[in-house]
Amino acid sequence: MSMETLPKQSGLIPDGIVSRILRQLQSGWRSIVIAVPFVWLFLFFLAPFFIVAKISLAELAISSPPFSKMIEWTDGTIMTIRVVFDNFAYIFDDPLYARTYINSLKISIISTFFCLLIGYPMAYGIVRSGPVAKRLLLFSIILPFWTSFLLRVYAWMGLLADQGTINGFLISMGIIDEPIRMLYTEFAVYIGIVYTYLPFMILPLYANMEKLDATLNEAAADLGSGPINTFFKITLPLTMPGIIAGSLLVFIPATGEYVIPDLLGGGNVQMIGRLLYNEFARNIDWPVACAVAIVLLMLLVLPMAIYQHYQGKASEGVTGE
Amino acid sequence: MLGDQISTDQNATDRPWLNSDAEPLIRIRGVTKKFGEFVAVNNVDLDIHQGELFCLLGGSGCGKTTLLRMLAGFEVPTSGQILIDGNDMSDVPPYERPTNMMFQNYALFPHMSVEKNIAFGLQQDKLPKDEIEDRIHAILKLVELQDYKKRKPQQLSGGQRQRVALARALVKEPKLLLLDEPLGALDKKLREQTQFELANIQDQVGITFVVVTHDQEEAMTLSTRIAVMDKGEFIQIGSPTEIYEFPENRFVADFIGSANILEGQIVEDSADHVQVLTDIGELNIEHSQPVQKGAQVWVALRPEKIHLSAEAPSEPQPNQSKGIVEDIGYLGNSSIYKIRLESGRIIDVTAPNQIRPKSRSHGITWEDTVYLTWDPSSVMLLNK
Numbered sequence: 063m064s065m066e067t068l069p070k071q072s073g074l075i076p077d078g079i080v081s082r083i084l085r086q087l088q089s090g091w092r093s094i095v096i097a098v099p100f101v102w103l104f105l106f107f108l109a110p111f112f113i114v115a116k117i118s119l120a121e122l123a124i125s126s127p128p129f130s131k132m133i134e135w136t137d138g139t140i141m142t143i144r145v146v147f148d149n150f151a152y153i154f155d156d157p158l159y160a161r162t163y164i165n166s167l168k169i170s171i172i173s174t175f176f177c178l179l180i181g182y183p184m185a186y187g188i189v190r191s192g193p194v195a196k197r198l199l200l201f202s203i204i205l206p207f208w209t210s211f212l213l214r215v216y217a218w219m220g221l222l223a224d225q226g227t228i229n230g231f232l233i234s235m236g237i238i239d240e241p242i243r244m245l246y247t248e249f250a251v252y253i254g255i256v257y258t259y260l261p262f263m264i265l266p267l268y269a270n271m272e273k274l275d276a277t278l279n280e281a282a283a284d285l286g287s288g289p290i291n292t293f294f295k296i297t298l299p300l301t302m303p304g305i306i307a308g309s310l311l312v313f314i315p316a317t318g319e320y321v322i323p324d325l326l327g328g329g330n331v332q333m334i335g336r337l338l339y340n341e342f343a344r345n346i347d348w349p350v351a352c353a354v355a356i357v358l359l360m361l362l363v364l365p366m367a368i369y370q371h372y373q374g375k376a377s378e379g380v381t382g383e
Numbered sequence: 384m385l386g387d388q389i390s391t392d393q394n395a396t397d398r399p400w401l402n403s404d405a406e407p408l409i410r411i412r413g414v415t416k417k418f419g420e421f422v423a424v425n426n427v428d429l430d431i432h433q434g435e436l437f438c439l440l441g442g443s444g445c446g447k448t449t450l451l452r453m454l455a456g457f458e459v460p461t462s463g464q465i466l467i468d469g470n471d472m473s474d475v476p477p478y479e480r481p482t483n484m485m486f487q488n489y490a491l492f493p494h495m496s497v498e499k500n501i502a503f504g505l506q507q508d509k510l511p512k513d514e515i516e517d518r519i520h521a522i523l524k525l526v527e528l529q530d531y532k533k534r535k536p537q538q539l540s541g542g543q544r545q546r547v548a549l550a551r552a553l554v555k556e557p558k559l560l561l562l563d564e565p566l567g568a569l570d571k572k573l574r575e576q577t578q579f580e581l582a583n584i585q586d587q588v589g590i591t592f593v594v595v596t597h598d599q600e601e602a603m604t605l606s607t608r609i610a611v612m613d614k615g616e617f618i619q620i621g622s623p624t625e626i627y628e629f630p631e632n633r634f635v636a637d638f639i640g641s642a643n644i645l646e647g648q649i650v651e652d653s654a655d656h657v658q659v660l661t662d663i664g665e666l667n668i669e670h671s672q673p674v675q676k677g678a679q680v681w682v683a684l685r686p687e688k689i690h691l692s693a694e695a696p697s698e699p700q701p702n703q704s705k706g707i708v709e710d711i712g713y714l715g716n717s718s719i720y721k722i723r724l725e726s727g728r729i730i731d732v733t734a735p736n737q738i739r740p741k742s743r744s745h746g747i748t749w750e751d752t753v754y755l756t757w758d759p760s761s762v763m764l765l766n767k
Contacts, residue, residue: 275488275490277486277488277490278490278492280455280457280477280484280486280490281484281486281490281491281492282478282492282503283456283457283476283477283478284455284477284478284482284483284484284552285478285483285503285504285507285551285552285555286478286479286504286507286508286555287478287503287507288478291507295503296492299494300493300494
């Protein structure tokens with residue numbers, strides 16, 4: 063609201079009061095605007111997180127819901143709080159969990175690396191292409207989202223199966239005699255993850271590279287730097303924010319991925335998402351499933367915190383002394 | 384270099400392009416650049432000598448930047464040849480050329496400090512660390528940025544960035560420094576100041592500069608020579624004085640400074656002057672080149688070369704006219720008068736405001752009858 067539109071007060075109410083009320087109203091609006099996302103985050107992120115954390119500290123019980131209560135009242139007067147860390151102890155004791163976490167991280171890191179390897183030149187190519195081609199290429203990056211994710215994974219099953227399209231083609235060409243086993247291997251999981259998450263790598267990289275000044279490359283060349291040196295000294299450091307953003311967008315959801323390892327990996331590829339699902343739905347052990355989720359979250363928060371730290375440092379360098 | 388050895392004659396060292404024996408540093412031979420159907424640079428030839436501060440001057444789209452980028456190696460000529468120091472540059476990529484460029488937007492590396500920006504070029508030459516440090520120190524002193532070497536480009540003002548860009552290009556001591564609108568991003572006051580600084584620096588380091596600009600004032604103050612460009616061709620090449628006082632055609636007369644341009648016919652041709660009949664009367668022009676009687680010509684008269692007076696001249700002048708003040712543009716140090724002559728034609732006259740008026744009004748004002756006189760040597764006869 064602009065101050066000028068208000069009629070000038072004369073006599074009864076001094077101008078100072080009017081503008082002070084207006085200021086307060088404005089700051090009130092500001093808090094309301096800021097409050098909306100905070101309430102949203104609280105209701106749909108923080109509150110569920112505390113519920114999950116609470117269940118992870120409970121015991122399995124034959125009841126509905128299937129875990130022990132944290133707070134119990136005896137005779138309506140005595141309050142007992144029961145917190146058990148058995149679930150976490152169990153996860154750390156059983157090597158299956160450690161192995162699965164490590165395997166998840168390994169698959170996720172390698173997939174992220176391949177997404178970067180494929181996505182980086184793609185993003186660069188899109189940025190450097192003409193305006194019409196650019197729009198077309200960007201559109202084709204987003205196009206797969208218009209089809210259901212599940213459908214696309216099923217399509218990959220059809221492609222990779224022993225009697226699938228790829229093997230069929232190779233056999234008919236006479237290149238191989240027997241089908242190559244691709245479905246239900248780690249290879250299939252890599253294919254699925256890289257395929258699914260590639261757009262999440264390309265789009266932040268594209269946004270970052272679009273801002274990059276092309277004359278910087280010319281300046282580097284002018285100063286005697288060949289194309290390879292220019293890439294490593296100029297382009298790569300300046301696209302680092304895009305690389306980090308894209309890598310996190312791939313790495314974090316890929317680590318907890320359930321559908322891809324389940325459908326393309328079958329029983330042969332253990333990832334933490336499948337384990338969590340098994341605890342939750344098959345064993346109906348909610349407390350252990352929640353503990354698995356909490357440990358996963360901690361594993362993922364760590365790189366996030368490192369990224370935040372890095373970002374803070376980078377912006378300090380720009381604005382500070 | 385070659386230029387130094389050839390002659391001790393003052394004239395030749397100051398103006399190497401007049402010395403026909405001197406080997407030019409840059410030779411541009413029949414260079415054409417086409418972008419699709421569009422001809423950006425059309426079959427140009429040019430020699431630039433060691434130590435020159437050469438300006439390519441023209442409006443936007445005249446091909447000046449394309450020509451500069453071909454010198455740097457960012458564009459490849461469609462046809463023709465560029466030689467720098469006798470070497471054909473056709474297959475030499477930008478990073479192997481003995482040239483450095485100062486970019487219009489400066490193109491400083493945002494993730495590097497001032498010091499690292501300047502060191503970048505030297506590191507590519509694999510110079511020893513000590514020498515890199517010494518040279519950074521020297522160049523920062525030259526551009527007066529010693530206290531800013533740890534800063535990032537974002538932490539500098541426009542003028543400071545401009546000097547970092549200049550330092551980064553100069554520190555490699557190229558044979559040829561290319562400057563693309565070097566002062567374009569600065570405000571007027573800073574630009575005027577920097578013009579002289581730039582010319583001084585060029586004088587100190589002795590490196591050949593080729594400057595692209597659309598600002599004629601910048602070109603006039605900086606250059607030893609100016610090439611006026613239009614539609615991918617050179618219209619005239621010469622020293623600032625030659626370009627301003629002896630334009631070869633209407634385009635140059637009109638583009639550089641301002642000029643009253645009149646069409647006329649030669650009615651009399653004497654040994655040292657010609658009479659030209661124009662729509663403001665018969666003009667007496669000092670001219671020694673032979674011309675054909677009856678030929679159609681163009682004449683140009685600079686506004687500042689016309690004398691304006693409220694009183695009629697006491698004795699008849701070879702060139703005089705009378706008119707009414709139609710409009711006045713007051714610029715402070717001088718004023719522009721638009722004078723409507725009896726023929727109806729409007730002539731621009733500028734006069735310095737040498738005397739501070741006693742009252743708030745001016746000596747000559749709207750609707751005054753004024754008398755114009757000018758010297759026969761001031762009128763420029765143009766062929767085209």
